[in-house]
Amino acid sequence: MRKRLFIYGSIVVVILLVLAFHIVQQGIFDDEKARVGMPIAQAGNEVEPVLEVVTEDLGLIWAIDFLPGTSRLLASENEGSMFLIDTETLEVVEITGVPEVDSRGQGGLLDVRVSPDFDQDQLVYLTYSAANDDGNTTTFLARAVLDLEGQRLTDLEELYFAEPFLDSTAHYGSRVIIQGDYLYMTIGDRGDKTFDDHVSQDTSNVLGTTIRLYRDGSIPEDNPFVDDPDVLDEIYTYGHRNSQGMTIHPETGEIWQSEHGERDGDEINIIHGGNNYGWPIATYGCGYVTRQPIGDLPEDRDDTINPVHYWECGSGGFPPAGMTFYDAEGFVSWKGDLFVGGLASQYLAHFRLTDNGLEELDPLLADEGWRVRDVTVGQHDGAIYAAVEGRTVSIVRIVPKPIE
Numbered sequence: 001m002r003k004r005l006f007i008y009g010s011i012v013v014v015i016l017l018v019l020a021f022h023i024v025q026q027g028i029f030d031d032e033k034a035r036v037g038m039p040i041a042q043a044g045n046e047v048e049p050v051l052e053v054v055t056e057d058l059g060l061i062w063a064i065d066f067l068p069g070t071s072r073l074l075a076s077e078n079e080g081s082m083f084l085i086d087t088e089t090l091e092v093v094e095i096t097g098v099p100e101v102d103s104r105g106q107g108g109l110l111d112v113r114v115s116p117d118f119d120q121d122q123l124v125y126l127t128y129s130a131a132n133d134d135g136n137t138t139t140f141l142a143r144a145v146l147d148l149e150g151q152r153l154t155d156l157e158e159l160y161f162a163e164p165f166l167d168s169t170a171h172y173g174s175r176v177i178i179q180g181d182y183l184y185m186t187i188g189d190r191g192d193k194t195f196d197d198h199v200s201q202d203t204s205n206v207l208g209t210t211i212r213l214y215r216d217g218s219i220p221e222d223n224p225f226v227d228d229p230d231v232l233d234e235i236y237t238y239g240h241r242n243s244q245g246m247t248i249h250p251e252t253g254e255i256w257q258s259e260h261g262e263r264d265g266d267e268i269n270i271i272h273g274g275n276n277y278g279w280p281i282a283t284y285g286c287g288y289v290t291r292q293p294i295g296d297l298p299e300d301r302d303d304t305i306n307p308v309h310y311w312e313c314g315s316g317g318f319p320p321a322g323m324t325f326y327d328a329e330g331f332v333s334w335k336g337d338l339f340v341g342g343l344a345s346q347y348l349a350h351f352r353l354t355d356n357g358l359e360e361l362d363p364l365l366a367d368e369g370w371r372v373r374d375v376t377v378g379q380h381d382g383a384i385y386a387a388v389e390g391r392t393v394s395i396v397r398i399v400p401k402p403i404e
Helices: 002-026
Strands: 040-042 045-056 061-066 072-077 081-086 092-095 109-114 123-131 137-147 152-161 176-179 182-187 209-214 235-238 243-248 255-259 267-271 320-325 338-342 348-354 357-360 371-377 384-389 393-402
Touching: 045 081, 061 371, 061 384, 061 393, 072 109, 072 393, 081 109, 109 176, 123 152, 123 176, 137 182, 152 209, 176 243, 182 243, 243 338, 255 320, 338 384
Parallel strands: 061 109, 243 320, 320 371
Antiparallel strands: 040 045, 045 393, 061 072, 072 081, 081 092, 109 123, 123 137, 137 152, 176 182, 182 209, 209 235, 243 255, 255 267, 320 338, 338 348, 338 371, 348 357, 371 384, 384 393
16 A cells, blocks of 8 residues: 555646746747746636847847838847848848947937837837037937838938037937927936936926927927926926836826936836826936935925836835736736736836735746836737847747637
């Protein structure tokens, strides 16, 4: 009897070891090939997220955006290159005609945003850093016609640049979204450390702001501060440090932003025009050197807007980059969830909106060692696409695959 129990017990142990090995194997992703992730239950059926490499060796991809209604993905590379990737064939084409950029420090070719009306106007919008004759730099906004047949940008038009130019290569922002006739653009504080008299609280300049323009670069007459002589007309919100993520909620139309804190103090905000978002007079962050709190806690002030989610001083921070809401059909249970790229944290954060704010769920790509710079959703395949900074990998996707 004891012998029989021993044999049965040994068989069970072997089965459990085999299952454990199978699970571990499925949970490992690396730069060499994509492996299958753990299954996720999806509203009546099961799919599993499969990680696939889309492109390699393209450099530091800063932003990605699909041409509407297609499988073609436009990507900006930090040093000043642009690529068009067919995500079905994986063909990569370099796009010429990109403006000259200054890629020192945190600068370079930054965001790229395809016009929602691309079928009619063939326009793409770019942000980038560039220098003047003195070598000082700032953030620029331009648009151009994307000539698909000629594989080039034409009719490049400079729409806006942030003043002043500064002897700094930090905190350019810079994300762009388009909503209706309006274009929103984030501009960083350029690394200003004068916390007692900070540029982000000085509305006579656009550093540390979100600006709102018409698509042609002109200033809307209904901007929130146009009747205030102490605030520049293009400013939509101010009191930001360095917002590198921005997206639109697919149901409410609200604008969401992700913002870097100093030491920790990273934030996710909902943006409403005419408001002060606090940096640096109200923040959960600490000084890099002192490790002491900067300013007041946001909840202790009634003249600034509190973040909807934050990483307080001592938490280790995030810090956040590009962001998007999942609005495709592939991962049904993720519909409406928020995904935010993490830089130093090296993972793709997954949030769910609840009555109490944002609930952070299990992260994606957490074992890869990749900084996640941008994220978007493929409407044609339901996959989540991410621009990452890997050893060789440039763009990956998380694809919903039915479990057979």
